[in-house]
Amino acid sequence: MNVPPGVVDGQRIRLAGQGGRGTGDAPAGDLYLRVRILPHPRFRLDGRNVHVHLPVAPWEAALGATVPVPTPGGTAKVTVPPGSSSGRRLRLRGEGMPNPRGPNGDFYAEIRVMVPPELTDRERELFEELGRTSSFDPRRER
Structure with a gap:
């Protein structure tokens, strides 16, 4: 059996005539399957929308960048x-789960700014210089 595209968690699929045999000479009934979509280690499904975390470096977040993002x-x-x-x-837009009866879901990449776990001496110097020269305070209300 092929699962049709765009099926979402909890949806029922009807297989006509593939159920139990009828009594006497009655034809077989219909078989109903309930779809369960297992969690994925990288992607999260919310209805027809697909979500993923997108790790970016501090300089990519601050300066802007074009980065690769994994999709299904x-x-x-x-x-x-x-x-x-x-x-x-x-x-x-439209890059999430397909929808045979309307617009496809969307794909969302949520930015996660990642800091190097260990800094080189030069990286430490640059971050210290940035700390001395920047007036940015992330705890100040905007």
Whole structure:
């Protein structure tokens, strides 16, 4: 059996005439299957929308960048706007789950700014210089 495209979690699929035999000479009934979509280690499904975390370096988030993002169908390129913070969602319209009866879902890449776990001496110097020269205070209300 092939599962039709666009099936979502909890949806029922009807298989006409593939159920139990009828009594006497009655034809077989219909078989109904309830679809359950297992969680994926990378992607999260919300209705027809697909979500993924997108790790970016601090300089990519601050300056903007075009970065690869994994999708269920391969890899796409997204543009991280300058000044992006963790939690910002980038939307790829219509790139989520297909919908045979309407518009497809969307694909969302949620930015996660990642800091190097260990800094080289030069990286430490640059971050210290940035700390001394920047007036940015992430704890100040905007």
